[in-house]
Structures are given as C-alpha cells and as structure tokens.
C-alpha cells in the first residue's frame with residue numbers, strides 16, 4: 401500500500417490517503433508541541449518510537465478484545481490504519497493526580513486515586529480543548545449516550561490493560577489520553593496513538609518522569625526517556 405495525497409498534517413503526525421478508501425497511512429514526526437502549540441521543538445527519534453510503541457500496544461489491546469484502527473506497520477515511521485471519522489473527544493483516564501487535574505483542583509501531583517477517573521475534553525484547538533461532561537457531548541451531538549457508555553467501558557479496560565503492561569516494565573501509568581473513531585457502519589474503534597506523548601509514565605521505583613512532561617517542563621533527557629520506555633516495553637513483551 402502506498403501513500404497518496406496528504407490529507408492532514410497535525411502537530412505530531414501526517415495522515416495520507418491510500419489506493420483503498422477505507423485505509424490511511426499515518427506518518428509519525430519528531431515534532432513536539434505543548435501548551436496548545438505555544439511551545440515547539442523536536443524530539444529526535446520520537447516518530448519511530450511512537451510508531452512502534454503505539455503498534456505494539458494496540459496489537460496487545462486488540463488481542464484483549466479492544467477493537468483498534470491498526471492494520472499493519474509499514475516501516476519505522478509509517479503505519480497502515482483503518483480510516484475512521486474521529487469522535488472529537490479527548491478521552492482521559494487518570495490513576496494518579498498530575499498535570500491539568502492537579503492544577504485545576506489544587507491536588508498535589510502524585511496523589512493516588514482509589515479508582516481510575518475518566519474525563520472528556522472537546523478536541524478543538526481553537527477553543528483550547530475545554531473539559532466537558534456527557535450531557536455537553538450529547539448536546540453538541542458529538543456522540544450518543546450509548547456511544548459514550550461504550551467509550552467509557554473501552555477506556556477503563558484500556559487503563560487496566562495498559563496498567564498491567566507498564567507495571568511489568570517497572571513503570572507506573574499515571575494517566576493517558578485516547579481517541580476513538582467510527583467506521584462507516586458506525587462501529588467504534590480505538591484510533592490515534594498511545595505513546596509517551598499521550599501517557600504519563602513514571603519509573604515505579606524512583607517516580608522519575610519518562611514521558612512528554614520532560615519536554616513540557618524542560619527537565620532535559622527527553623530523548624533518553626523515550627528510548628528507555630521503548631526498550632523496557634520491547635523487553636517485557
């Protein structure tokens with residue numbers, strides 16, 4: 401399958417059409433952005449790591465019963481995926497308080513929740529991805545109640561499965577963001593990516609941050625952290 405026209409260029413990936421109208425090629429870039437694109441940079445080697453990591457994790461989730469967009473990894477940066485119509489919700493699951501949750505509610509980063517907490521943001525850069533609840537999502541016709549219930553169920557299962565995978569690598573899954581999309585027949589699939597760009601991953605022993613927060617907060621060692629999580633995952637699978 402070959403790349404045809406560039407359909408979309410996002411902050412971290414390019415999306416290309418293919419000869420098959422039901423399939424797309426996603427190409428992962430080394431570009432990094434944070435704070436609604438106000439901070440920009442490059443994380444050398446990130447594209448290849450995020451491509452491989454997303455595919456390893458999605459293949460595992462698929463085996464465990466979560467339908468995903470993954471078709472086939474084509475090369476180090478590119479993957480063939482099923483084309484979906486993305487539901488414009490950032491589905492965020494948190495196990496430990498961090499980032500915007502800590503800031504918004506004044507909770508110390510590192511506070512462990514009794515149970516995972518799920519939230520939705522409206523995926524709209526111009527609006528700054530505002531937080532929204534189920535009623536808002538229904539009012540905006542982003543998804544039906546039934547779809548929201550299914551998305552919630554998938555997201556919590558993904559949290560349990562990813563938590564187990566990362567625990568086996570000596571890494572704590574603090575939080576993550578996923579996106580879902582609809583096939584033409586309405587079936588919902590996990591799409592986009594799962595990587596240190598979209599998850600908070602802390603070393604289980606030292607609590608050292610091994611994710612994009614190293615870039616967001618200028619902590620240094622960004623590339624080394626991405627390489628380390630990838631190596632730990634590859635060894636554990």
Ligand code: ADP
Nearest residue numbers: 410411412413415469481482483484486591592
């Ligand atoms: P952003 O749009 O936030 O800058 P990216 O640079 O990661 O993000 O761009 C990738 C885009 O492709 C995102 O908008 C994402 O929602 C979309 N996408 C991911 N998987 C699929 C898919 N299977 N079908 C259609 N679009 C997808």
Ligand code: UDP
Nearest residue numbers: 492498499500501575576577597598599600
């Ligand atoms: N996240 C993401 N894309 C976004 C917003 C958040 O991948 O546009 C991820 C982020 O990496 C973290 C989780 O979702 O793993 C929760 O992020 P949070 O709401 O704390 O926002 P942030 O601190 O990134 O502003």
